[in-house]
Amino acid sequence: MNDPRRGWPLPVRLFHWLGAVLVLWTLALGTYMVQFVDDAARRFELTQTHKSIGIAILGVTIIRLFLRLVTVAPKPELAARLTVLAAKLAHWALYALLVVMPASGWLMISTTPVRVPTVVFGLFRLPYPLAPNVPLYRLAHAIHLASAIALAALIAVHVAAALIHALLWRDQTLARMFWRPSTSGQPAPVD
Amino acid sequence: MGSASIVRRRASCEVASVWRIAAICAVIALGCASALAAGPAQSWRIDEARTSIAFRVDAVGFPQTRGHFTRYNGRILIDFEHPAKSFTTFTVEAASVELGSPAFNAFVKGATLLDVEKFPTLSFSSTSVEKVDSHTARITGNLTMLGVTKPLTLAVNVDADGASRGRTVSFIATGTLKRSDYGMSFGTPLIDDALEITVKTRALTDE
Numbered sequence: 001m002n003d004p005r006r007g008w009p010l011p012v013r014l015f016h017w018l019g020a021v022l023v024l025w026t027l028a029l030g031t032y033m034v035q036f037v038d039d040a041a042r043r044f045e046l047t048q049t050h051k052s053i054g055i056a057i058l059g060v061t062i063i064r065l066f067l068r069l070v071t072v073a074p075k076p077e078l079a080a081r082l083t084v085l086a087a088k089l090a091h092w093a094l095y096a097l098l099v100v101m102p103a104s105g106w107l108m109i110s111t112t113p114v115r116v117p118t119v120v121f122g123l124f125r126l127p128y129p130l131a132p133n134v135p136l137y138r139l140a141h142a143i144h145l146a147s148a149i150a151l152a153a154l155i156a157v158h159v160a161a162a163l164i165h166a167l168l169w170r171d172q173t174l175a176r177m178f179w180r181p182s183t184s185g186q187p188a189p190v191d
Numbered sequence: 192m193g194s195a196s197i198v199r200r201r202a203s204c205e206v207a208s209v210w211r212i213a214a215i216c217a218v219i220a221l222g223c224a225s226a227l228a229a230g231p232a233q234s235w236r237i238d239e240a241r242t243s244i245a246f247r248v249d250a251v252g253f254p255q256t257r258g259h260f261t262r263y264n265g266r267i268l269i270d271f272e273h274p275a276k277s278f279t280t281f282t283v284e285a286a287s288v289e290l291g292s293p294a295f296n297a298f299v300k301g302a303t304l305l306d307v308e309k310f311p312t313l314s315f316s317s318t319s320v321e322k323v324d325s326h327t328a329r330i331t332g333n334l335t336m337l338g339v340t341k342p343l344t345l346a347v348n349v350d351a352d353g354a355s356r357g358r359t360v361s362f363i364a365t366g367t368l369k370r371s372d373y374g375m376s377f378g379t380p381l382i383d384d385a386l387e388i389t390v391k392t393r394a395l396t397d398e
Contacts, residue, residue, distance in 0.1 A: 040256040041291035
């Protein structure tokens, strides 16, 4: 049953790719708006979008963690014990950062004295449960920045590892994140 | 009887017209008298195309915010002989604040900053004008913002030279206020308490 050729269930794959798009979008947006946007009005607008995406990532990550906990993962492809352990560590570190990133962002916007309401994609207003607190805001900001760098680095490792699996080792690790492989080893285009 | 009443009505209309003309003359005479009493300070027209009422504020971790107001009323009286008798007043419509983004405008108009629903206008009226040298003056006046009135001094660069000397005067007035004095402490200390104001205007006269 726990066969490496068994794929991931559709919801796991869908939320993986949805999370990937949102994370890459907001990492790029966050870097761009802080490093390159000197116009206050433009920065204000981009920050509103950045906050909405971040909260969406928090929601997607919670769903992904739930799905991961109720899913029997396909057995990893054959690899050195240390490689499998490194992969496991990297995956849990990714999950941790995907929680820490938006959570520290939320901490930033709810402890900053510059309290700008966050209406997530125009749908609902994010609660700010904490009072403004500049030292806590600065700490949250430092965590947000450090975790962004760590997340970007880990995503690079994750993508490199996926490409090594697909191109060098020619196994099903990357393929099964796209589709559920058939028992004959040929990828099935539809679930 | 019918024609008599028409005649009477016409007569009363004429009497009313005479009184109206007399009243208008009296108002004009009073106006002239008060103008004479006030000295030769002339009221100048404000050239709206050359006027801007702008502000800027610095912040930590955020670009400098620059904005301006698009709707205002102003009056400028200039007395070159006795600069101290010059006077100016400006009233700006708070909801006309423009920062370059509808979302940013909406936020700045909100209750935490300009609170435009509660305080629809901001105004400044000079209380003293002091000539510093031939091109600079110092205007002290009262600024009313968020219902709080505090004195504010503006340094004014005056340019009455140029091709149309005597017919146009350009001013650049700058001053800095502490937002918290007016109860606007939002964002401090990450957003500076100091708000810099720059009013550029050009006054015209037909004389």
